[in-house]
Amino acid sequence: MNARDGYRVAVVGATGQVGGVMLRLLRERAFPLREVVPFASARSAGRRLDGGLIVQPLTDETIQGFDLAIFSAGGSTSGEWAPRFVEAGAVVVDNSSKWRMADDVPLVVSEVNSEALDGHRGIVANPNCSTMQMVVALKPIYDAAGIERLVISTYQAVSGTGKKAVDELLGQSRALLAGDDPPAPDAYAHRIAFNALPHAGNFAPGDDHTDEERKLINETRKILGDPSIRVSATCVRVPVVNGHSESVNVETRSPLSAEEARELLRAAPGVTVLDDPDAASYPMAIEADGHDDVYVGRIRRDPGHDQALDIWVVSDNLRKGAATNAIQLCEALHARGLVGARVV
Numbered sequence: 001m002n003a004r005d006g007y008r009v010a011v012v013g014a015t016g017q018v019g020g021v022m023l024r025l026l027r028e029r030a031f032p033l034r035e036v037v038p039f040a041s042a043r044s045a046g047r048r049l050d051g052g053l054i055v056q057p058l059t060d061e062t063i064q065g066f067d068l069a070i071f072s073a074g075g076s077t078s079g080e081w082a083p084r085f086v087e088a089g090a091v092v093v094d095n096s097s098k099w100r101m102a103d104d105v106p107l108v109v110s111e112v113n114s115e116a117l118d119g120h121r122g123i124v125a126n127p128n129c130s131t132m133q134m135v136v137a138l139k140p141i142y143d144a145a146g147i148e149r150l151v152i153s154t155y156q157a158v159s160g161t162g163k164k165a166v167d168e169l170l171g172q173s174r175a176l177l178a179g180d181d182p183p184a185p186d187a188y189a190h191r192i193a194f195n196a197l198p199h200a201g202n203f204a205p206g207d208d209h210t211d212e213e214r215k216l217i218n219e220t221r222k223i224l225g226d227p228s229i230r231v232s233a234t235c236v237r238v239p240v241v242n243g244h245s246e247s248v249n250v251e252t253r254s255p256l257s258a259e260e261a262r263e264l265l266r267a268a269p270g271v272t273v274l275d276d277p278d279a280a281s282y283p284m285a286i287e288a289d290g291h292d293d294v295y296v297g298r299i300r301r302d303p304g305h306d307q308a309l310d311i312w313v314v315s316d317n318l319r320k321g322a323a324t325n326a327i328q329l330c331e332a333l334h335a336r337g338l339v340g341a342r343v344v
Contacts, residue, residue, distance in 0.1 A: 005034055006032045006033045006034030006035075007031075007032060007033060007034060007067040007068055007334070007339060008033075008034050008035045008036075008037070008065060008066050008067050008068075009026065009031075009033060009035070009036045009037070009066065009067065009068045009069070009070065009330070010036075010037050010038075010039055010063065010066045010068070010069040010070070010085065010090065011023055011026075011036060011037070011038050011039065011069075011070050011072075012039040012040075012058070012069060012070065012071045012072070012073045012077065012078075012081065013039070013040060013071060013072040013073030013074070013077070013095075014038030014039060014040055014049065014053075014055060015038070015040040015041075015044045015047065015049070015055060016040075016072055016073070016162070016163075017159060017162060017163055017318055018072040018095060018318055018322045018323050019038070019040075019072045019073070019323075020049075021318050021319060021322070021323035021324075022070055022072060022323045022326060022327065023036065023038065023049070023050075023051075023053070025319075025323055025324060025327045026327060027051075029327055029331070031327060031330060031331060031334075032334065036053065037053070037056055037066070038053050038054075038055045038056065039055065039056050039057070039058055039062070039063075039073075040055045040056075040057075040073075041057075042057045042058075045057040058077075058081050060084065063081070063084060063085055063088050063090075064088050065088070065089075066085065066088065066089070066090040067089075067090060067091070067339050067340060068090055068091050068092075068093065068330055068333070068339060069082070069085040069090045069091070069092045069093070070092075070093045070095075070326050070327075070330065071092060071093065071094040071095055071096060072095040072096070072322065072323070072326070073096070074096055075096040075097055075098035076098075077096075078092075078094045078096040078098040078099065079098045082094055082098070082099065082123055083122075083123075086122035086123060089340070090122075091120065091122060091123075091124065091333060091338070091339055091340070092122060092123045092124065093124050093126060093326050093329050093330060093333075094123060094124070094125055094126060095126040095322055095323075095326055097128065097211070097215065099123050099125045100125040100127060100128070100215075100219060100222075101218055101219075101222065102123075102125075104121055105120075105121070105123050105124070105125050106119060106120050106124055106125065107125045107127055107219060107222050107223055108124055108125070108126070108127075108223075108329055108332075109127060109132055109135055109136060109223055109325060110270070110325055110328035110329060110331075110332055111136050111139065111268070111269045111270040111271075112135050112136060112139045112223055112224070113223055113224075113225070114329075114332045114336075117329070117332055117333055117336060117338055118336065118338065120333075120338065124329055124333070126322065126325055126326050126329065127215075127219045127223060127325075128212070128215040128216070128219055129160055129244060129315075129317040129318075129321025129322055130154050130156065130212065130215070130216055130235065130244055130246065130317075130321070131215055131216050131219040131220055131223070132315070132320060132321050132322075132325055133244060133246065133294045133313055133314070133315035133317075133320060133321055134152065134216070134220065134246055134248060134313055135220060135223050135224060136268070136270050136271060136294040136315075136320070137248070137265065137268075137271060137294055137296045137311060137313045138150075138220075138224070138248070138250065139224070139268065140261075140264040140265055140267070140268040140271075141250060141252065141256065141261055141264065141265075141309075142224055142226075144256060144260070144261075144264055145252035145253060145254045145255070145256040146252055146253030146254060147224070147226070147229050147250060147251070147252060147253065148229070148230065148251045148252065148253050148307075149229070149230040149231070149232075149250075149251040149308075150220065150229065150230070150231045150232070150233075150248060150249065150250060150251070151232045151248070151249040152216055152231065152232065152233040152234070152246060152247070152248050152249075153233075153234050153236065153246065153247045154200065154212070154216075154233070154234070154235045154236060154244060154245070154246045155196075155236055155238045155240070155244065155245040155246070155247075156200045156212070156235060156236065156237050156238065156244045156245075156317070157238070157240040157241060157242045157243050157244055157285060157317055158187075158192060158237065158239070158240065158241060159241055159242040159317060159318055160200075160244065160317050160321075161187055161188075161237075162187070164186070164187050165187035165188065165192070166241055166242075168183070168185065168186060168187045168188070168192060169192050169193055169239055169241065170241075171183050172185075172191055172192065172193035173193040173194070173239070176193055176194060188237065192237060192239050193239055194239060195239060196236055196237070196238050196239075197236065197237040197238075198234065198235075198236050199236075199237065200212045200235035200236055200237040201213065201215075201235060209233070210235055212233075212235040213233040213234065213235050216231060216233040216235070217231040217233055240285050241289075242285065242289050242316060242317065242318060243284075243285025243286065243288045243289045243314060243315065243316055243317065244285070244314070244315060244317045244321060245283070245284075245285055245312065245313070245314045246312070246313040246314070247310070247311075247312055248310070248311050248312075248313055249302060249308055249309070249310050250308060250309045250310075250311065251302075251305060251307060251308040252307055252308070252309070254307075255307060256307075256309065257301070258299050258300050258301050258309060261299055261309055261311070262275060262299045265296050265299070270292070270293055270294055270320070271293060271294050271295075271296055272293040272294070272295050272296070273295075273296050273297065273299075274287075274295055274296070274297045275296070275297040275298065275299050277298070281297070282297035282298050282312060283295035283296065283297045283312055283313070283314035284314060285314055287314075288314045288315050288316050289316055290316060290319070291316055291319065292316070292319050292320050292324045293315070293320070294313060294314075294315045294320060295313070295314045295315065296311055296312065296313050296314075297311075297312050298310065298311060298312035299311050299312075
């Protein structure tokens with residue numbers, strides 16, 4: 001396919017929250033499209049989406065003839081169908097956790113390590129939302145001073161769990177505000193309304209860290225290309241509809257002042273610095289919602305360590321944390337001439 005004529009793009013998981021944002025961003029960002037085709041589960045096949053697109057089922061026949069396939073459909077679907085799309089000639093950008101830690105699959109954030117795309121073998125992995133926003137903020141610090149250790153606490157919105165969790169938060173909140181008993185929790189182990197759950201993700205048998213915490217640890221090292229970085233992570237689910245927040249303590253390998261870090265971040269692609277505490281200016285989820293940048297503020301020296309900084313990082317987890325980066329990776333693949341080309 002000649003890129004000048006536009007690409008034929010599949011969006012797998014198009015009826016989900018992230019899939020819907022992906023479809024919208026493909027239009028908003030004017031990606032060179034010849035055709036976009038939404039895919040979802042068999043029960044959604046035939047459904048008409050906004051713009052008149054008709055949802056297709058995943059079959060060996062329907063997946064033929066695509067240049068790119070963007071997945072946001074869960075690990076089991078990606079595990080089965082991503083290789084089939086590759087065999088049919090497409091490059092896959094996958095948003096699930098299925099391929100992220102595979103040695104032969106690049107894990108890429110557009111502003112951080114887009115050069116890793118050059119070695120793709122047909123599948124490119126999109127990182128976890130919490131990792132994504134954090135490494136955008138960490139990249140200029142890492143390049144300037146190295147990173148010895150990270151201590152991370154996340155405050156993750158319920159949209160990261162899906163629409164069911166959003167509905168659960170809103171339903172419980174309405175009931176409590178009306179003085180009624182809230183509906184029993186379903187999306188989470190405990191009530192999320194007016195609460196904070198130190199349990200974002202799932203605990204694997206025998207592991208005292210959730211999979212969200214393990215993703216922060218392992219994906220950060222892979223994206224930055226430095227397995228020696230020590231990482232401690234605690235992931236918390238909070239009663240916020242959309243927009244993840246993170247408190248990150250960064251121990252650098254060489255001295256870096258808060259002022260120097262602030263200037264580095266101001267110059268970094270994809271970053272907006274909001275850091276004027278006297279004016280109550282700092283990143284908040286309600287301001288990041290609907291935007292693509294990573295917002296950073298509260299940049300300050302750690303008083304307990306002479307070579308560490310504290311920063312506060314906020315981003316829209318459905319956009320930059322998932323859909324936007326996936327589309328940016330498609331744009332980077334196009335710019336680098338890598339659609340239809342791969343290392344063999």
